[in-house]
Amino acid sequence: MSRSPGATSAVSGAVAPPALRFQRAGWRDPRLWVGVLLVAVSVVVGARLLASADESVAVWAVAADQGGGATLAADDLTVRRVRFVDDADLGRYFAADVPFPESSVLTRSIGAGELVPRSAVVAGDQVDLVQVPLEVQPNRVPAAVDRGSVISVYLDDRAARRGADGVRALVGVTVVDAPAYDAAFAVSGHRQLVVAVPGGTAEAFEQLLASMDDPVLRVHVDG
Template structure:
């Protein structure tokens, strides 16, 4: 079936000077694996072959084990510069345990979110200890900004057991260390997830 679709695309491309390339079906953030379900064929006319070479032609599958190295938007053509090998991606996977009422229900793998952190033991937005006040993450902004959710188990997989929803976000080493420092300085850390549209 796929072979006949590709063959038809080639014939049509020859007739109208357009070619088919892969494009993203939805918005995805850095660190997100590129999967077949994330891609759709888009017909485009390029000025020259050099420009075409910057993208993944749809007459061939995208290589396995690629991850995004930057955020991409819905409908954006998949540029070779936007991906890297999974082994080369220098990120840590940081698990978060979140009250289901503090995370939008449609947050899923690939969502781009801000992670806000407050101390349930004190006034909202006020760190409870001097260590927290001196942390690199500020109380008046997100503890992690524009991070990608790389795993988001269904409510049934986590909520029924722990009463919380687990999310896993991709964070570089430096920001992960800052986040852990802030988290450890709070008496009763409360995590809230804000989803970017």
């Protein structure tokens, strides 16, 4: 098949467009300065976010449940980082950038991980603590109770049949001594525990105990 003369002349007469060459952006190109500005803004914003996140402060907290009357030692404490909305709130706690005061005693129970408030701590020589011995039937005290345990003690007057729960006589107290079960049981047939209790609380407990004809103690582990 032969080509038409008109088609041949049209093809040969077409002019090809000039080739485009890539030109690298120069320092006067506004697009370059826009990119530099975006990078700078990103760096500033990121730095401010990191600075804001680092505004938290290290504060002393208890590592495990601690009862009233417990003397806090280094092993009882841990450090938590906290960001306070009001800087004045930090003054209510103990900053961890200084050692925790030695021989500090809790005046109330504190849960594991809770910050140690200054209002709940007194110096060891300023607190009126009494060690109160308890004799509990073995089936009325959890086997895991040991020195350092935080417990509550219930009293039930078996003669008056007060009920299954009885009276919650001691709340959140710390066991300061727990002789070996075999040694205590061999003498009295009971599990012996010694708890640290503020003087006024100890007196009230003894009065309640004396008011019952046939008191029965039961121990619950707090926390």
